[in-house]
Every structure is written in C-alpha cells, then in structure tokens.
Amino acid sequence: MYTGNHPHATTRKAQKFSPEDAIVVILSDDDTISSALNANICLQGWRPHLYKSGTEFLTCPEADFLGCVVLDARLPDLTASDLTHLICAHATRCPVIVLTGHGGQAMTVNATKFHVSFIPQPFDLNALTEKIDAAIQATMEIGRLEGNYRTLTPREREVMKFVAEGLLNKQVAFKLNISEITVKAHRGQVMRKMNARTLPHLVNMAAKLDIGVGSLH
Numbered sequence: 001m002y003t004g005n006h007p008h009a010t011t012r013k014a015q016k017f018s019p020e021d022a023i024v025v026i027l028s029d030d031d032t033i034s035s036a037l038n039a040n041i042c043l044q045g046w047r048p049h050l051y052k053s054g055t056e057f058l059t060c061p062e063a064d065f066l067g068c069v070v071l072d073a074r075l076p077d078l079t080a081s082d083l084t085h086l087i088c089a090h091a092t093r094c095p096v097i098v099l100t101g102h103g104g105q106a107m108t109v110n111a112t113k114f115h116v117s118f119i120p121q122p123f124d125l126n127a128l129t130e131k132i133d134a135a136i137q138a139t140m141e142i143g144r145l146e147g148n149y150r151t152l153t154p155r156e157r158e159v160m161k162f163v164a165e166g167l168l169n170k171q172v173a174f175k176l177n178i179s180e181i182t183v184k185a186h187r188g189q190v191m192r193k194m195n196a197r198t199l200p201h202l203v204n205m206a207a208k209l210d211i212g213v214g215s216l217h
Contacts, residue, residue, distance in 0.1 A: 022067030022136045023047045027057050027086075029075055033099070037070060040129050046136065054078040054086070065143075066090070068135035070097045070128075091116050092210075093142070095135035099123065145205055148194045156193070157211075159186040163199070164206035 024041050028034050029052045041048040046067060051057040054077050069090050073083060087096050095115040115138065117131060152160065155176070162172040169187065173180040196202035 019067075019136055019140065020045045021047070021065045022139070023049050023065060024067050024132055024136070025049050025051065025057065025069040025071075027051045027054065027069065027075065028072035028099070029053065030072060033072060036125055037128075040125060041132070044129065044133065046132075054082045058082070058086070065139075066094050067139050068095045068097060068132055070099065070132065072099045074099075074101060087116055094139045097128070097131060097135065142208060145194070145209055149209060151193050152190060156186050156190050159183060160190045160194070160202070160206060161211050163187055163190070164203045164211060 024037075024046050026034055026037050026041070026048055028037075034050055034052075038048045038050060051060070054071075054075055057071075069086070071078075071083075071086060078086075083098075087098075090096050095117065097117045097119060100118050100120050115135075119128065119131075149157070158176060159172060162175060167175070169180050169183045172187075173183045176183070190196070191202060194202060194205055196205060
C-alpha cells in the first residue's frame with residue numbers, strides 16, 4: 001500500500017521526470033540480448049543500465065527514476081528465490097519484464113501490487129520496446145499520482161480511502177465523527193488535488209496507489 005514513504009519520495013517531490021529520464025535496467029549475461037536492447041533503448045532516448053548477474057543488480061544503489069526492469073530468468077546465479085525477491089522488491093514501484101526460456105506464451109500479471117510480464121524467448125525486439133514504453137508511461141503515471149497524494153492532508157487521505165471503498169458521505173461522516181458537509185468539502189478537495197474527473201476515476205487511482213481496506217494514511 002502507498003504510505004508516502006517511498007525510498008525516493010524526496011527526489012520525486014523535488015523533480016518532475018520525463019520519459020528521457022527513465023532508466024531501463026537490463027539484467028542479462030547474454031551479450032546478444034544486452035546489445036540489442038541497449039541499442040534500442042538508447043535509440044528511444046531512455047537510459048539503459050546493464051547488469052550481468054543477479055548479485056550485481058541486487059547490491060547496486062537504486063536509481064532515482066527506474067522506469068522498468070527487463071531481466072533474463074536464465075541467469076546462472078538467479079535462483080527462484082532471487083527472482084521472487086526481485087519481483088517483490090521492484091514490481092510494486094515499476095513494471096518488471098521477465099524474459100523466460102524458449103517456448104510458452106507471453107503472460108502479463110496486472111495485480112494491484114505487482115505488474116509483471118513474462119515473455120518467452122526468442123522475443124520480437126519491436127514488441128518488447130513497445131512494452132518497455134508502456135511500462136515507463138505507467139511508472140510516470142504512478143509518480144504523478146504519488147505526487148498528488150502527498151498534497152492531501154491527513155483528513156483528506158482518510159476521506160479518500162473511505163470514498164474509494166464505496167462509503168456514502170454520511171457513512172464517512174459517521175466514521176470520522178464529522179459533519180456530512182465537512183465530508184463533502186474534503187471530498188471536493190480530494191477530487192481537485194488528485195485531478196480526478198469522476199468517482200470511478202478516483203477509485204482507480206486509489207487502486208493504483210493500493211489504498212485499500214484497513215489502510216489509513
């Protein structure tokens with residue numbers, strides 16, 4: 001769930017990132033894959049960071065704006081446990097694209113917390129580039145949502161949570177022990193600060209930020 005304590009919260013608050021700032025991690029010991037992806041990523045104007053082992057990547061300092069991670073599941077030192085750790089550590093903040101072994105079908109997991117795609121090799125370079133682009137755009141959108149969410153007061157965050165859960169204004173008022181008029185005022189501020197066009201739009205934002213049942217910020 002989003003708590004406002006993202007490890008790079010200060011950096012993102014101080015800066016506005018563009019797609020050209022996006023770092024794309026390539027984690028593979030296959031020189032053919034690394035070279036092809038590196039050239040294509042540079043061509044798109046993104047910034048590639050190449051790693052040849054899971055250990056090297058897991059011990060490196062994190063980048064300010066990690067657009068997405070492309071990792072080769074066939075790395076010799078990448079155990080199932082390491083792969084799970086990489087996904088859990090990064091897929092909550094940016095999409096992870098896993099290049100699996102030969103055969104099989106491409107699969108995307110778009111859960112509330114995890115955004116992971118599994119692509120069998122050999123892969124189509126142009127299709128993968130499009131997926132990386134979509135991943136970077138999704139990361140930027142989450143960054144914008146996080147920035148807007150930080151502008152909410154503690155009370156507005158409470159109201160947003162309850163409204164996103166489907167509670168009526170009078171129910172929110174009862175839970176927070178405030179008047180319904182006050183709830184309406186806070187709700188209006190939430191909609192304005194989050195740039196939400198409609199209630200479903202706000203609910204979708206809350207889902208992306210993982211503001212769910214039992215989480216008060």
